[in-house]
Amino acid sequence: MKSLQDPVAVLKGVGPKRAADLATLGIDTVEDLLTYYPNRYDDVTPADLENVQDRQRITTQGTVVSEPLLSHFGYRRSRLSFRLQVGPRVIMVTFFNQAYLAKRVALGQTVTVMGKWDAQRAQVTANKFLSAGDQEQADSGAVYSVNKHIRQATLRGLIKQAFDEYQNVIPTLLPASLRQHYRLLDRRTMIKALHFPENVGQAKAARRTAAYEEFFLFQLRLQAIRQARRHANGDRILYRNDELKEFIAGIGFELTGAQKRVVNEICRDLREPYQMNRLLQGDVGSGKTIVAAIAIYATITAGYQAALMAPTEILAAQHAEKLSRVFAGTHVHVGLLTGSLTAKQHRELTGAIKRGEINLIIGTHALIQDDVEYANLGLVITDEQHRFGVNQRQLLREKGAHPDVLAMTATPIPRTLALTAYGEMDVSVIDELPAGRKAIETRWLKVDQQSEALHFLRDQLATGAQAYIVSPLIEESEALDVQNATDLYNELVEYFQPHYQVGLLHGRMSAEEKEQAMHKFQRGEYQLLVSTTVIEVGVDNPNATVMLIYNADRFGLAQLHQLRGRVGRGDRQSYCLLLADPKTDDGKQRMKTMVETNDGFVVAQRDMELRGSGDVLGSKQSGMPEFKVGDPVGDLKMLQVARQDAADLLRTPHWDEQDDNQPLVLYLQRHQLETHFD
Structure with missing residues (x-):
């Protein structure tokens, strides 16, 4: 069969x-x-040659009136030419590197060719040839x-x-009720009309059906995963509420309304008997770390361990340092597990983790090594979670029996798109900055205004401030005419010393060298830190008030926003200077967006409009699929409707027993093993 x-x-x-x-x-x-x-x-409709524009792509049909002439030149290169009578005119048709067509062209034959029209030479430089027998293909x-x-x-x-x-x-997968409601085609008609449309209208109707079907099936899979998790066994983390309130009261500042809302959402999940699977989104500086600290403290009061996995050693060390201060004087014992530990240090730390003596374990992918065993892991947090692959996140989750999962990201994603990319997760958004935080002033300067930028920098340093200077490359590149970090460092040392000290930080330094450079900057021994994008995450210095980015047009919007977020972390007014001469409209638009807004979600929306959702999220890491027909940006309304329709169907009692839904039941069964539970 x-x-x-x-x-x-x-x-x-x-x-x-x-x-x-x-x-x-x-x-x-x-x-x-x-x-x-x-x-x-x-467009396979033959064009009227009297009305077509020069260089326009056309389809034309006529009779071959000369023998085909084939000539070869260079390595495996060829030119095939023949004359074609189109109505009263005779034109030349030329094919490059399609020598095999010589055998298909014959005098007196009626043929269709497609290509670019050269009005001056009365010639078509063609790339497609159809004889009378191929006309069925030409119709589509x-x-x-x-x-x-x-x-x-x-x-x-x-x-x-x-x-x-x-x-x-x-089989037709979409239920009849949805097809009738939205006037969609059955699947067989849709597939036929997509490949072999009789006219433009038929092709459009088929693409509309295909886009909705893609969105609906994708959302159905995500909603089914979410529903399955809701019914899966999980540990109820019955934290001590009085202790938690006391801890929050002792933090030393009032949580924002958004932070309070998100804390309540997370704490409610912890007490539920199913595994939490929540994404915490917050712009740079919105206070995600303290929210994570509250979730960690709640978990530990219930007798469980918590683990926080960061993508780099710099960021893991920063989290350990910051959380050690936050938890000073409490019964939270912090351990930092990275690949830099000696064998003895690693052995001692993993032993303490296994015995439960360390109840907050912070680290890189070292957290998921085979020899790391946990006494009672109740909460798993991944920071900048899109930087981890599916397998890494799953391995950490499997270190406990049924740990709750909190994924954090400072890379803003428009909420509508987050609901698509992370449709199986609950999404919490911190959309409010802490009180007193001043907006970063962003300026776009042309490259020939570098001296103006450096004068401004010197004025800021004179007030006791510090600054980051970012370059896109580490070493000389013939391919890109951009300033590189090592040359820039030498240039700035000459400009600023002896009055100010300059440090260098880039990805090719050892972990120890990076840490040393970072600490010197944080202690104020360096007033300026020249860096590549290593500082995108990981360096936290409230005294740094200026971010100067060379060749800023070489960076994407999301990356520029992340870099800008390294300043403005203290009480003083901070600045971001973009040195760039963008050559493209997109590049100019990126600079204008940075100047116009500090809101990461607005930046993300513009980034998505400029680059498309797949590039913004990174399809492999984020779980965002590469849809064949649907466009999550252009078809956003349809995507949201499909998500709601999928959720409504799964909430319908006994939906999977109805005859009309059996193709969907089989579809879910077939894709269950392919779907990443992540």
Whole structure:
């Protein structure tokens, strides 16, 4: 019996070599092939040559009136030319590097060619050739994303063969009620109209159905994971409320309204009998660390251990130092576990963790090594969680029986997109900065205004402030004409010494060298720290009030915002200076956005509009899928509707017993093993 899960090798003309070639496009099954949708459609209507523009891409049809002339030049390069009569005109058609077409072109033959029109020479530089027998393909004009292994014509032929042979076993996944409500096509009609549309309107209707189906199925998987977790066993962390209130009262400052709201959401989760799976989003400086500290303290009052995993040793050490101060005088015992420990130190610390003597363990991926055993792990926190791979986060979770999970990120993601990328998680947002925090003033200067920036810097240093100076590269690069950190360091040493001391920090230094440079800056021995983006996370110096970024247009918006967040952490007015001469509109827009707003969520929204959601989130790490048809930015309203529809369906009593929903039940069963519980 035929099934869409049949391997593509069942199709005629697909042997082991071609199956391997198709796999490079992510096509392994017949369903993969049928859902490998075109990324655009060529306009295959023959153009009126009297009305087309020079350099315009056109389709034209005519009769071959000269023998094809094939000439070779260079290594495997060729030119094929012939004359084509189109109505009363005779034009020249030229194909480059498609020598095989010479055998298909014959005098008197009617052909269709597609390419770029050269009005002056009355010539089409063509890239697509269709003879009369190919006219069925010309009707669709479907263009697919291919690579060096698979040609367009090969892919089209296989899709046609697969549809002809398997169209009767294509199940419609969307329930009839949703299809009727939104006027969507059944799946077989949708797939046919996407690959072989009879007109533009049919293709648009099919793409609309495909986009909704993608969003709905993705959200259904996420909502099913979320629902399954809600019913999974978890430890109820019955913290001591009086102790927790006393700890919060002794912090020394009033929590913001947003922090209080988020703390309540987390504490409510801790007491529930299922595993917490919550994402804590907060802009740079919004106070996520103290929220995490409260969650840690609550967990420890209930007799459990807590673990905090950071992506770098610098950040892990900073967390350990800061939290040791926060928990001074309490029964929280902090241990820092990183790869820099000696064998003896590692052995002693892991022993104390196993015995439960250390109840807050902070570290890098060293936390998930095989020899690290926990006495009673109740809470797992990952900081900058998008920097960890799926497996790393899962391994840490598996170190305990059923630990609650809190993922923190200072990389703002528009809330609507966070609900998509992290749809199986509960999302908490700290959208309010602590009282008294002054907005960072951002200025964009052209590169020839460097001296103005350095004068400003000198004035700030004279008041006792410190500054970061960031360069995109460590060493000389012929590919990029940008200032590099080592040259910049030498230049600034000459400019500022002997009055001010300059330090250097970059990714190729050893962990010990980085730590030493950072500590000297924090202790005030360095007034300026020249750095690469190592300081994006990890360095916390309230006395630093200026961030000067060279070649700022080389950085993305999110990265610029993260860098800016290294200043403005004290009571003094802080500044971010962007030195850049962007050549592109996007580059100019990034600079303008930085000057206009300090709000990380506004920055993230602009970043997403400029770059697209996949690039912003990083599809592999964030869990954000690369949708085949749907655009999470352009189709945001549809995405939100699909999310609500999926949640509503799963909340319907006995939904999985209804006949109309059986294809969805099978779909979820098939994808359950493929879905990362992360």
